[in-house]
Amino acid sequence: MINIDxxxxxxxxxxxxxxxxxxSKKVLTLAYMNRESLQISMEKGLTCFWSRSRQELWLxxxxxxxxxxxxxxxxxxxxxxxxVVVEKDGPACHKGTDSCFNDRVWDSDELSEFxxxxxxxxxxxxxxxxxxxxxxxxxxxxxxxKILKKVGEECTEVxxxxxxxxxxxxxxxxxxxxxxxxxxMVQMGISVEDIHKELASRHVIDHKVKQEKMTK
Numbered sequence: 586m587i588n589i590d591x592x593x594x595x596x597x598x599x600x601x602x603x604x605x606x607x608x609s610k611k612v613l614t615l616a617y618m619n620r621e622s623l624q625i626s627m628e629k630g631l632t633c634f635w636s637r638s639r640q641e642l643w644l645x646x647x648x649x650x651x652x653x654x655x656x657x658x659x660x661x662x663x664x665x666x667x668x669v670v671v672e673k674d675g676p677a678c679h680k681g682t683d684s685c686f687n688d689r690v691w692d693s694d695e696l697s698e699f700x701x702x703x704x705x706x707x708x709x710x711x712x713x714x715x716x717x718x719x720x721x722x723x724x725x726x727x728x729x730x731k732i733l734k735k736v737g738e739e740c741t742e743v744x745x746x747x748x749x750x751x752x753x754x755x756x757x758x759x760x761x762x763x764x765x766x767x768x769x770m771v772q773m774g775i776s777v778e779d780i781h782k783e784l785a786s787r788h789v790i791d792h793k794v795k796q797e798k799m800t801k
Contacts, residue, residue, distance in 0.1 A: 589623060593665040599635060602667040604677065606684075607656045608781045609702040613677035614685040616645075618667065623658075630655050632669060651675030701767070701777055708771045724768050732772055735765045 594600050599617040606613055616634040618626065622642050625633040629644075632653040636643040646652030653671040660667055678685040711721040724732050739762035746754040770776070 587660060587664070589620065589627075591664055592623075592660060592667075593663065594620065595665070599637075600665060600667055602632075602634065602669050604632065604653065604669045604671055606677075607670045607672050608778050609700065611684050611702075612686055613653075613671070613673065613683070623667075626655060626669075627658070632671060646674060649675065651677070653677070701763075704764070705767055705771065705777050708767055712771050721768060724765075725772065729769075729772055732765065732769050736762070736769055739765050 592600060598619045600619075600623070602616050602618045604613045604616060605611070616632075617637060618633070619635045622633040622635045625642070625644070632645045632655060634643045634645065635641075652674045653669075654674070656670040656672060658667055658669050676683055678687075708721060711719055712725050715722045715725065724735065739758065742758040743755065743762050746758045770780070
């Protein structure tokens with residue numbers, strides 16, 4: 586851990602803070618902090634910024650209810666910029682969107698972004714639009730029993746590949762299983778955030794158990 590005194594604020598006493606969603610890893614916004622707002626952020630565990638337009642402290646969510654609960658704050662190698670990882674209660678942008686970064690400027694023809702949240706959103710779209718000829722549409726139209734059957738089949742395939750110690754095949758089968766599990770999630774209205782929170786709660790429990798064992 587570094588001390589706040591080691592950070593390099595600019596000539597106006599500000600340091601840029603890039604806010605990132607802890608679940609989707611999406612960049613939510615770029616804001617600025619001064620020493621006071623950073624201290625408030627660390628004390629409250631909520632993002633507090635310095636508004637350059639209003640020239641005042643700004644506790645995110647104080648009026649909208651869209652608080653950002655801080656998971657971590659990390660400085661870059663030059664200690665003149667921050668990355669603030671948060672769990673958010675609502676939209677990050679004042680326009681009501683999830684992130685302030687929505688208008689694409691350029692996309693690669695060869696490379697593409699991938700995330701579990703992106704896949705989940707795609708599956709939600711498939712469920713709502715039901716495009717003809719889509720395998721995902723087929724699963725949703727067949728319903729829960731077919732989806733569960735496929736999840737079971739893919740579980741078996743993972744076990745067979747793992748037992749054979751075939752790493753490449755196991756990766757392939759785990760990917761198949763992950764896809765079908767996410768179809769099940771969409772079918773049941775379970776979000777990626779729901780799973781994230783459940784796993785996070787288990788991490789805390791596991792950490793506490795380890796700590797208790799170490800003190801015995």
